[in-house]
Amino acid sequence: MTEASKDAVDAIIDQWHAVRPDLETTPMAVFGRIYRIARTVGDAVERAYAPYGISRGEFDVVATLRRSGAPYTLSPRQLSATLMLTTGGMTGRLDKLEKAGLLFRTPDPHDRRGLRVTITDRGLALIDEAVAAGLEVQRAALKGLGEEEVAVLGGLLRKLTADVQGA
Amino acid sequence: MTEASKDAVDAIIDQWHAVRPDLETTPMAVFGRIYRIARTVGDAVERAYAPYGISRGEFDVVATLRRSGAPYTLSPRQLSATLMLTTGGMTGRLDKLEKAGLLFRTPDPHDRRGLRVTITDRGLALIDEAVAAGLEVQRAALKGLGEEEVAVLGGLLRKLTADVQGA
DNA sequence: GACAAGTAGCTTACTCCTAAGCTACTTTTC
DNA sequence: GAAAAGTAGCTTAGGAGTAAGCTACTTGTC
Secondary structure (H helix, E strand, O other): OOOOOOOHHHHHHHHHHHHOOOOOOHHHHHHHHHHHHHHHHHHHHHHHHHHHOOOHHHHHHHHHHHHOOOOOEEOHHHHHHHOOOOHHHHHHHHHHHHHOOOEEEEEOOOOOOOEEEEEOHHHHHHHHHHHHHHHHHHHHHOOOOOHHHHHHHHHHHHHHHHHHOOO | OOOOOOOHHHHHHHHHHHHOOOOOOHHHHHHHHHHHHHHHHHHHHHHHHHHHOOOHHHHHHHHHHHHOOOOOEEOHHHHHHHOOOOHHHHHHHHHHHHHOOOEEEEEOOOOOOOEEEEEOHHHHHHHHHHHHHHHHHHHHHOOOOOHHHHHHHHHHHHHHHHHHOOO
């Protein structure tokens, strides 16, 4: 028994077994923990971005522009599709980030319906620091796992991600 | 090479390598996928609960009462602590669920500040069906993994959950 | 080349959450 | 046993998202 004492997800599964012994609860051991990790680490990352004055959602917008490479320009449509956000939600994020001086909107020269969103120098400098801070938090969360365990975990999650698409 | 072609997370990591080759992006391969799986499977589970007229958050409230066992009674405080929700958020969920006839509030006989929340027969019957529907969706998401892979994944996630607590 | 269909981004109404503050009650401290 | 501190649940204000619908523009079809 290499395991420590039962955790919160184990307790939930035990409770279900007590009241509904017929339920096959295996998926809870995987997805219950995935939900919790996503939330806990997501919150920690949010705190890591806070000193830079941006939320996690706003980070995602600027980071998407940053990693797209020079000239760091995408359309609102591309951004909302990439970030799985409605166009209304993207309008709000762009408004906030434009006001904060991290990006700006210009008309698309080839399509008068469209806009082009470009990162500013200030946005680029900020995101280059913030991305490192966020990675540091996530690296710390992985510190209890060995290098091989991280590789195995990543591989299984990759396989699961593929199965889950279109679910 | 047992892997299929690159997925969305691989593409993001490649983009970062191109513009910031100094970044050590290993954590993205784990947490990027955890965020995506949580969202995709969470949305699918939400759709599985929809025929029962409840959201995922509302399911969690009734399910917490259900798995607590007879007499299926907890305080709003216990519920909001378990579900990591503010008391204001819990008030709203209880209002909706009480109006829907899935639970009811009674005064706590031992503490006149407090309330006791109890599931109704209708709530119990509904949750017993909904929990099976939700598990079915999650089991389907795991179908591409073998039994042993699911066990290994669950074990690694369990270890990661422990490290992540208090992050 | 006119007209239907499609697309881009924004606005509005609504939902659900949090943070902060409230009242009422209980527990601790002296 | 009175005062101080703590706790339970609710209310309010504000933030951020979705869904639906708008205008403006572009594309496809005949």
